[in-house]
Amino acid sequence: MKAFMNVLKRKQPMNSELTTAFQIETGSSTEAFAKKEQSLEDKSRQKPLSAPGLTLKKVNVRYGDTNAIEGACLDIPSGSITALVGPSGCGKSSLLASISRMTDLTPQCQVSGEIFLGKDNILAKGTDLNRLRRRVGMVFQSPNPFPMSIEENIRFPLRDHGMRDESVIRKTIKNVLGDVGLWDEVKDRLGQSALALSGGQQQRLCIARCLALDPEVLLFDEPCSALDPLSSAKVETLIKGLKSRYTVLLVTHNLAQARRIADHVAVCWVQAGCGCIIESGDTRSIFERPVHPITQAFCQGLQG
Amino acid sequence: MRTNIWLTRGLRTAAWLSASILLFILLFLIQESSPLIGEIGLGPFFQADGWYPQEGAFQLTPMLLGSLFVAGGAVLLATPLGIIAALFGQFYAPPALARLYRGLMELLAGVPSVVFGFWGLVVLVPWINRLAPPGASLLAGALVLALMILPLVALTADAALAAVPQQYLRGAAAMGLSRWGTIQRITLPVAMPGILSGVVLQTGRALGETMAVLMVCGNVVQIPSSWFEPVRTLTANIALEMSYAVDQHRTALFISGLLLLLLTITLVAVASHFRRMQHE
Missing domain, CATH: 3.40.50.300 (P-loop containing nucleotide triphosphate hydrolases)
Structure with missing residues (x-):
């Protein structure tokens, strides 16, 4: 619980910076990003911060003619x-992959049924x-870290999603590495290849x-x-x-x-x-x- | 068990035979070249007044530069196109189209070089002639060679892109990263050694190509001052003069052959260095 409060404390100022940073930016993905940060900020005001739960309704995963999983119903509370x-x-991994639609990458893999993330059915067309x-x-x-430096493994996805403010990126890198207990282990070698880390790291x-x-x-x-x-x-x-x-x-x-x-x-x-x-x-x-x-x-x- | 021993011996002999052929070719070229080198040294080949074989002036520089320019121009044209073609086939084309595309590339790679030369001679050269006479030029050679090596540059790039570990791509996809971002930051850097190794090998092929180049380059011995001037490559020179060359002249042609072989060996070494990089 203590850790949780720390996280909140850290998150709030960071979020307000994020929103101002993004107001300057233009471009659709950036706007989406900014909107999301805004809503996150709102959420963190009304504690406790809660992510939406997942609801799986009669999910089928098929590979060609083979059924990997059929009729899976499950509530995954937040x-x-x-x-x-x-x-x-x-079929556990297939079911898991269908939740981030990674199943779309497998040719011939078809997922039917409904998976609700909050109110959104993520299996709907046009997601x-x-x-x-x-x-x-x-x-x-x-x-599977990317074949680049430790910090670049975090900076690259952030930038790809439209984040441009280098000071926010630096802060995020520090925060998330802290969250996973890696900051103290790698803070002096952020520029080294991520592939040189141990498996656990x-x-x-x-x-x-x-x-x-x-x-x-x-x-x-x-x-x-x-x-x-x-x-x-x-x-x-x-x-x-x-x-x-x-x-x-x-x-x-x-x-x-x-x-x-x-x-x-x-x-x-x-x-x-x-x-x-x-x-x-x-x-x-x-x-x-x-x-x-x-x-x-x-x-x-x-x-x- | 007995057949196994004989099979191993047979295979080993065959392998050694094919490996030693290169050595024999190299030795043969050195042997044929050595009398003239022994007589006048290496200097005159780069310092003489020009290429007047009857008068004993064997200046190879214009033809060496001709070879390098023609091959270099072809590589400069074919590399970006080949990489773009491979990226399209790997990441953007629908699977059916990508298969068709790959099939076409393989077919194109199988077209005999003389056909490319013929096409260059009757289509490309007159076309360039209208832009800037005489038409038969360094540019024509580079374009024809670019067409020739493009399919193999594209196919090797395609193979190198396909060999990028799936786990990187799945990781990137799972984070919702854009396709172009993933290509730029992950796929291309990881595949680059493989792509470059293909490019370098094709450079070797372009350097060694004779027939097509001979047909479209104009074959004037000179250091070209623009892309529209005719050039003569080392390979074309050998093909043009070998039939009547005697004595020192003949030996000089062997020396240019030796020069080409050494260039190609260097390129192959560079290519295998790139391939090792990809495996690491």
């Missing part, structure tokens, strides 16, 4: 961590994908890079499975600390991890050849009083 667990190939992906940040299984940089764009939702696709236990623990703590400000959805293979950090859990399973969500609820009830027999077996480590 300000908490929801974990998607289940065996490999049950501005670049804007959507700003609102919905995504962190991948293996860290790279993953935290990728998270920082997402945070810089001020998203509302953060999607994590097995963010720790390519990391050593120590880095994994750091990233886990970091994700836990982020939930107060963002809606967090986490795909994980690691049940213990889901139990440690998630507030809600949804269990995916393969039934009749395609993936579906068989049970969802808050973490305690899923682990202690599962209703579905498969959930029972899976959560006790008997199956899957």
